[in-house]
Amino acid sequence: MNSNVIWHDTECGAYAADLEAWERLASESEGPILELGCGTGRVALHLARRGHEVWAVDLDAELIAALGERAAADGLPVHTERADVRQLDLGREFGLVIAAMQFIQMIGAEPERVDALRRVAAHLQPGGRLAAAILDGLPRDLWDAPAPLPDVREVDGRVYSSLPADLIADGQRLELRRLRQEISVDGTMAETEHAESLWLLDADSLERETAAAGLEARNRIQVPPMNGYIGSVIVVAEWVR
Ligand SMILES: C[S@@+](CC[C@H](N)C(=O)[O-])C[C@H]1O[C@@H](n2cnc3c(N)ncnc32)[C@H](O)[C@@H]1O
Known part of the structure; x- marks a missing residue:
């Protein structure tokens, strides 16, 4: 995959x-x-x-x-x-x-x-x-909600974790920034940032x-x-x- x-x-x-x-x-x-x-x-x-x-x-x-x-x-x-x-x-x-x-x-x-x-x-x-x-x-829950937990999945012994890290609204768009962590079988971790945005x-x-x-x-x-x-x-x- x-x-x-x-x-x-x-x-x-x-x-x-x-x-x-x-x-x-x-x-x-x-x-x-x-x-x-x-x-x-x-x-x-x-x-x-x-x-x-x-x-x-x-x-x-x-x-x-x-x-x-x-x-x-x-x-x-x-x-x-x-x-x-x-x-x-x-x-x-x-x-x-x-x-x-x-x-x-x-x-x-x-x-x-x-x-x-x-x-x-x-x-x-x-x-x-x-x-x-x-x-x-822009629902109030977006800002009032407790810190979210990461979305986690394991595939072939590797663990994939995606943590919603920040939300930025600029008037027209809402950007969700995530921290993606990939942990290999030997415990090595690779981190990347990922952002996606929605039009309000x-x-x-x-x-x-x-x-x-x-x-x-x-x-x-x-x-x-x-x-x-x-x-x-x-x-x-x-x-x-
Ligand atoms: C948030 S995901 C939702 C996936 C799925 N509908 C669900 O509910 O699990 C949005 C999807 O829209 C696709 N997408 C974004 N812009 C698109 C476009 N202009 N035409 C077709 N698909 C698009 C992305 O590739 C992505 O798979």
Whole structure:
């Protein structure tokens, strides 16, 4: 397994607070589901194991390949596509498109995001829904929460630990800095810093943006804080032609 995949699994793999919400949305929809920014398939595999056919898209070739291998090994109905959601063109429509773990906040500032939402709308069948999980504004929990524990995973005797070390908000973006530590079998440790950033967004603004892309806001689902992860909100909007 390559280190990009291992770090992705380490930092995203244990999050489970949203799975029940995706399951519920999937059970209310018909036909295949499209997941945007699927990574190694935390959600896609979960839904496929529950009998849903999933189309899973990610920009990262290594992550999408790992998902394809895992789905094939378990005989699960997951179709993988390496694609940039900003230029998405799968040539088919879905009853449900999901974007988990703040994916929609990774694809750009408002103009770029609205363009991407238009691409997504073009992949929805009439009555189809987009459900996107976001960090709603700058929740107080972000600053008030106790110091987080590291995400840890062991692969082939090596221990991978990723500690959220700092959060920086600059008005438009929120940057999460992590300290990644890799401990080899002989106890040698290698440390690197890693940063990822999200565009700040709130549920009202996302609903306004989905409206600009032709989608009507339907409901919001609260995802509770769990095991050191703060809560989020899933904004659901419908394609009404
Ligand atoms: C935070 S991870 C979420 C992974 C997965 N959805 C989950 O919930 O575990 C975001 C993923 O979005 C992918 N990504 C970022 N920008 C993208 C883009 N423009 N198009 C497609 N995928 C993108 C990244 O490669 C990464 O795998």
